[in-house]
Amino acid sequence: MNACPYPTRLRDSLPVPDARAADAARSRQRRLTKPAGSLGALEGLAVRIAALQARERPSAQRVHVTVFAADHGVAVEGVSAFPQSVTAQMIDNFAAGGAAIAVLARELGARLEVVDLGTVSPRVRREPGVIVRHLGPGTANLAREAAMSASQLAQALCAGAEAAHRAAEQRADLFVGGEMGIANTTAATALACALLDLPASAVAGPGTGLDAAGVARKTAVIDRALALHGACADDPLDTLRRLGGFEIAALAGAYIACAQRRIPSVVDGFIASVAALCALRISPLLSPWLICSHRSAEPGHSAVLRALDAQPLLDLGLRLGEGSGAALAIPLLRAACALHSQMATFDEAGVATA
Amino acid sequence: MNACPYPTRLRDSLPVPDARAADAARSRQRRLTKPAGSLGALEGLAVRIAALQARERPSAQRVHVTVFAADHGVAVEGVSAFPQSVTAQMIDNFAAGGAAIAVLARELGARLEVVDLGTVSPRVRREPGVIVRHLGPGTANLAREAAMSASQLAQALCAGAEAAHRAAEQRADLFVGGEMGIANTTAATALACALLDLPASAVAGPGTGLDAAGVARKTAVIDRALALHGACADDPLDTLRRLGGFEIAALAGAYIACAQRRIPSVVDGFIASVAALCALRISPLLSPWLICSHRSAEPGHSAVLRALDAQPLLDLGLRLGEGSGAALAIPLLRAACALHSQMATFDEAGVATA
Numbered sequence: 001m002n003a004c005p006y007p008t009r010l011r012d013s014l015p016v017p018d019a020r021a022a023d024a025a026r027s028r029q030r031r032l033t034k035p036a037g038s039l040g041a042l043e044g045l046a047v048r049i050a051a052l053q054a055r056e057r058p059s060a061q062r063v064h065v066t067v068f069a070a071d072h073g074v075a076v077e078g079v080s081a082f083p084q085s086v087t088a089q090m091i092d093n094f095a096a097g098g099a100a101i102a103v104l105a106r107e108l109g110a111r112l113e114v115v116d117l118g119t120v121s122p123r124v125r126r127e128p129g130v131i132v133r134h135l136g137p138g139t140a141n142l143a144r145e146a147a148m149s150a151s152q153l154a155q156a157l158c159a160g161a162e163a164a165h166r167a168a169e170q171r172a173d174l175f176v177g178g179e180m181g182i183a184n185t186t187a188a189t190a191l192a193c194a195l196l197d198l199p200a201s202a203v204a205g206p207g208t209g210l211d212a213a214g215v216a217r218k219t220a221v222i223d224r225a226l227a228l229h230g231a232c233a234d235d236p237l238d239t240l241r242r243l244g245g246f247e248i249a250a251l252a253g254a255y256i257a258c259a260q261r262r263i264p265s266v267v268d269g270f271i272a273s274v275a276a277l278c279a280l281r282i283s284p285l286l287s288p289w290l291i292c293s294h295r296s297a298e299p300g301h302s303a304v305l306r307a308l309d310a311q312p313l314l315d316l317g318l319r320l321g322e323g324s325g326a327a328l329a330i331p332l333l334r335a336a337c338a339l340h341s342q343m344a345t346f347d348e349a350g351v352a353t354a
Numbered sequence: 355m356n357a358c359p360y361p362t363r364l365r366d367s368l369p370v371p372d373a374r375a376a377d378a379a380r381s382r383q384r385r386l387t388k389p390a391g392s393l394g395a396l397e398g399l400a401v402r403i404a405a406l407q408a409r410e411r412p413s414a415q416r417v418h419v420t421v422f423a424a425d426h427g428v429a430v431e432g433v434s435a436f437p438q439s440v441t442a443q444m445i446d447n448f449a450a451g452g453a454a455i456a457v458l459a460r461e462l463g464a465r466l467e468v469v470d471l472g473t474v475s476p477r478v479r480r481e482p483g484v485i486v487r488h489l490g491p492g493t494a495n496l497a498r499e500a501a502m503s504a505s506q507l508a509q510a511l512c513a514g515a516e517a518a519h520r521a522a523e524q525r526a527d528l529f530v531g532g533e534m535g536i537a538n539t540t541a542a543t544a545l546a547c548a549l550l551d552l553p554a555s556a557v558a559g560p561g562t563g564l565d566a567a568g569v570a571r572k573t574a575v576i577d578r579a580l581a582l583h584g585a586c587a588d589d590p591l592d593t594l595r596r597l598g599g600f601e602i603a604a605l606a607g608a609y610i611a612c613a614q615r616r617i618p619s620v621v622d623g624f625i626a627s628v629a630a631l632c633a634l635r636i637s638p639l640l641s642p643w644l645i646c647s648h649r650s651a652e653p654g655h656s657a658v659l660r661a662l663d664a665q666p667l668l669d670l671g672l673r674l675g676e677g678s679g680a681a682l683a684i685p686l687l688r689a690a691c692a693l694h695s696q697m698a699t700f701d702e703a704g705v706a707t708a
Binding site for chain 1 (some may be wrong): 395396437440444447452454606672682688693696701705
């Protein structure tokens with residue numbers, strides 16, 4: 001595998017939101033035919049996307065959706081309700097159009113790309129159209145050793161940057177990143193604990209559907225991993241390497257690389273939010289480029305959202321991942337942009353003001 | 355104006371949700387390629403709409419949007435931040451496509467119809483395409499006399515039933531009702547107080563943007579009206595006649611008439627929810643046919659949602675009305691139906707179960 005030039009650019013400075021576009025958008029909002037503030041969160045969203053896209057009238061039409069999938073060595077510790085073979089099977093299901101994110105991408109008129117970063121089982125059906133970037137048959141078991149080598153981490157970040165590059169080539173207004181990987185709430189929980197200095201018991205949850213005994217086992221596995229790898233929050237890249245997953249690192253790389261190209265990312269649930277938190281620790285000016293879509297049913301998500309200083313748009317008890325919650329929020333972003341751009345002003349409509 | 359035959363049918367029995375379709379939908383949900391329950395509220399929504407539409411795979415594609423507009427005599431008490439001329443001006447703005455609900459209906463690919471039930475000021479621009487059902491130049495001042503005559507109430511309910519009839523003719527999957535009328539949060543608040551036996555201070559809020567002194571004045575006006583008309587919650591039609599508005603009565607009539615035609619209604623914010631509560635008191639089996647879309651910023655909305663036993667989908671600080679919040683929830687209903695109908699099952703995709 002060739003070396004990826006991207007990781008050295010991770011700490012490059014990011015563009016800042018455009019204050020002039022924000023002012024123009026704010027002024028336009030005040031002139032639209034509605035009581036000031038009556039569109040609630042949608043008004044601030046329109047202004048925010050205007051600032052990010054550096055234009056008075058922003059757009060959320062062109063959405064680039066990438067799902068990164070990979071297996072996790074820690075699955076052998078019995079931390080998931082599903083067998084590890086499901087990761088490869090779901091990659092085929094994404095590509096064939098039967099998975100939730102595939103249905104939602106179609107509804108949005110968005111192209112879905114699937115990046116296979118390495119699974120334990122081979123893909124039996126071998127659906128075409130999957131971008132293959134195998135970094136190994138999943139990560140190593142983070143409860144016993146570092147999940148990734150330095151080279152694997154670099155390649156995973158690079159796979160994310162490549163997706164950002166494709167999004168930019170397609171002139172995407174927004175990027176949605178999804179993830180799939182049996183046992184990846186364990187990796188994400190370990191990362192959240194390390195970055196937020198919390199014990200596993202404060203963050204761990206049922207993931208895809210563990211019972212209480214399963215959550216207790218998962219919690220113990222994560223505490224063991226945290227003890228093994230030590231507190232390392234001061235070095236977010238090394239934390240990501242030791243406790244993360246290929247798909248989590250790819251998401252982090254994609255968020256940063258999208259921001260470098262002025263593309264806001266719509267962040268999905270617990271695992272994607274942990275990837276966003278890793279990315280934010282790597283690139284501290286990333287925050288405005290992350291639009292958090294929803295509050296997951298996974299209990300640890302709230303702590304991660306607080307750390308991201310995020311007010312998610314939806315709270316529907318979702319806990320699927322794949323980017324599905326982010327995709328579900330896209331119509332709200334589109335509506336915010338359409339209302340902002342298409343509503344008549346008081347002058348245009350001949351409507352009296354308050 | 356001709357007599358409307360509809361009001362006598364208001365207490366006709368309603369169809370009940372189809373238990374067999376609900377069972378089939380529930381069984382299908384369990385077979386879809388996702389952890390059970392991981393789509394949160396969307397799973398129950400899909401099953402609910404399946405039961406209402408009496409088919410295993412429900413649809414939210416065809417949406418009929420009707421905005422009812424009318425003026426309110428109580429506006430002379432200084433209970434709104436906007437002048438009364440705005441009602442007629444906004445009717446033109448709906449018809450011309452510049453209002454929020456017009457933009458949202460376009461985004462949804464839904465036809466928007468506007469029903470003018472009577473305004474104080476004439477429409478200056480006279481945009482075509484408005485359905486005119488003038489019941490008078492607005493209601494009488496509910497702080498001094500009954501808002502409507504019995505005949506006006508019947509005609510308003512009938513205007514709602516006509517909209518339901520048009521929705522059924524167009525084979526709508528869902529009905530969205532909106533309202534517009536300067537001072538109509540005052541009428542809706544008075545209705546909520548009468549139906550829920552609450553003082554005005556427990557429900558009244560800023561509406562389109564009153565300051566604290568304005569809210570205090572509005573509260574006093576509503577308390578005066580409640581004292582004048584007496585407790586009358588046992589007769590919801592008479593309560594609606596005394597304290598309501600043409601557009602509020604039309605919405606109530608539309609919700610009931612839609613349910614009679616097996617069309618679920620997506621209920622907007624505070625005023626629409628009060629209309630829904632009136633309708634529920636008139637027709638006690640209406641409840642399953644009302645899908646509450648969002649929690650409004652208007653403080654009294656929470657009490658009304660509790661009375662409707664509703665878990666709204668969105669909580670975005672909206673307080674515009676026009677049906678805008680209901681329209682914003684439609685993509686979630688569409689997504690719930692699309693996921694339910696289009697996702698692959700574990701068998702179809704060859705994915706292992708937990």
